[in-house]
Amino acid sequence: xxxxxxxxxxxxxxxxxxxxxxxxxxxxxxxxxxxxxxxxxxxxxxxxxxxxxxxxxxxxxxxxxxxxxxxxxxxxxxxxxxxxxxxxxxxxxxxxxxxxxxxxxxxxxxxxxxxxxxxxxxxxxxxxxxxxxxxxxxxxxxxxxxxxxxxxxxxxxxxxxxxxxxxxxxxxxxxxxxxxxxxxxxxxxxxxxxxxxxxxxxxxxxxxxxxxxxxxxxxxxxxxxxxxxxxxxxxxxxxxxxxxxxxxxxxxx
DNA sequence: ATGGTTGTGCAACAA
Numbered sequence: 001x002x003x004x005x006x007x008x009x010x011x012x013x014x015x016x017x018x019x020x021x022x023x024x025x026x027x028x029x030x031x032x033x034x035x036x037x038x039x040x041x042x043x044x045x046x047x048x049x050x051x052x053x054x055x056x057x058x059x060x061x062x063x064x065x066x067x068x069x070x071x072x073x074x075x076x077x078x079x080x081x082x083x084x085x086x087x088x089x090x091x092x093x094x095x096x097x098x099x100x101x102x103x104x105x106x107x108x109x110x111x112x113x114x115x116x117x118x119x120x121x122x123x124x125x126x127x128x129x130x131x132x133x134x135x136x137x138x139x140x141x142x143x144x145x146x147x148x149x150x151x152x153x154x155x156x157x158x159x160x161x162x163x164x165x166x167x168x169x170x171x172x173x174x175x176x177x178x179x180x181x182x183x184x185x186x187x188x189x190x191x192x193x194x195x196x197x198x199x200x201x202x203x204x205x206x207x208x209x210x211x212x213x214x215x216x217x218x219x220x221x222x223x224x225x226x227x228x229x230x231x232x233x234x235x236x237x238x239x240x241x242x243x244x245x246x247x248x249x250x251x252x253x
Numbered sequence: 254a255t256g257g258t259t260g261t262g263c264a265a266c267a268a
Contacts, residue, residue: 009268010260034268036261061261062268105268113267145268163268200268201257243259243268 001251003029005100005141005214007197007244010036011066014242015043017235021246022050025232028070029093030246031100033143035064035086042066059086065100065142067091081123088124096222097133099124101142106163114168117145121172125179134180138219143244145213146173148183151193152212164211181217184229184249194231197244205236216249225251 004027008014011032022030030052035042039058047054052068057078063086067076075092080099087102101124106117128134146169150156159165177183185194195210204210216229227250235245 013260034260062266107267199257200259203257240259 001028001094001253002026002248003031003098003139003141003216003251004246004248005031005033005143005216006246007033007102007143007214007242009034009242009244011042011064012037013240015046017238017241019046019050021232021235022052025246025248027248029091029098030068031089031098031141032066032068033064033087033100033102035059035066036061037064055089055091057086057089063087063102065089065102067098067100069093080127081120083120087120096137096139098139098141099128099133101140101144103143103145105145106169108163109161109166118168118172121176125176128181129179134219135221136219137221139216139222139249140181141214141216141247141249143214144173146170147211147213148173148177148186151191152195154195154207154209154211159211164213177217180220182220182223184216184218184226185212185231185247188226188229194233196231196247198236200243214244214247216247218249222251227252 042056054068055076056066058064071093073091077090080088090099104117107113147153153159196214198205198210229249232246
């Protein structure tokens with residue numbers, strides 16, 4: 001089974017890229033972030049005709065998350081934190097709880113958005129603990145908007161203290177993972193430097209000035225089923241790409 | 254270089 005996450009930066013602008021990705025990577029379940037559309041403009045039929053079940057939590061212009069799956073959803077819960085912004089959707093597929101999250105960008109140090117981001121991390125942690133997901137087959141994936149360790153950024157010295165690599169942000173993601181969530185990519189490849197996001201400005205992708213801010217975290221019970229986790233960098237090379245690329249988790253059936 | 258790029262939706266904001 002192949003489960004993926006991708007910040008598409010507008011589903012209506014990225015629909016053709018997503019279709020190529022699903023086909024070429026034989027994806028069973030995909031969590032998307034930054035749909036930038038309300039449900040009424042989401043391209044449901046495009047995914048249904050590819051034989052996916054579709055669950056969307058949209059919002060006008062900003063945010064928005066979705067889960068699509070080749071297997072029926074046993075349960076769906078939009079907006080698990082009951083926030084005004086569309087950032088979370090939970091689906092249960094084949095007995096696995098999959099929580100797809102678009103963590104806040106946060107903005108500058110000390111800003112209102114910065115504190116919102118840190119509080120959001122705390123709320124996600126509390127929600128997971130409260131529902132006892134760590135003792136089940138559980139996946140937390142999405143755009144975390146934080147690079148956890150120095151290996152996860154192109155230049156830890158230059159980026160120290162900048163958005164996505166501040167001490168407080170790194171502590172927040174470390175604290176969340178410390179409850180017992182395993183970073184699938186890092187678990188398999190402890191010393192490999194790969195990125196999932198490159199800024200649109202300044203030729204960042206060409207220079208490989210990137211950060212790994214998109215993750216798939218799994219609970220301990222899924223570890224025996226972990227086959228692979230890879231980052232599909234090629235989608236950043238296409239015309240009009242998202243600034244993020246997909247991350248794929250392969251589980252044994 | 255107080256820059257640079259993309260998307261929504263039509264000016265300004267968010268990323």
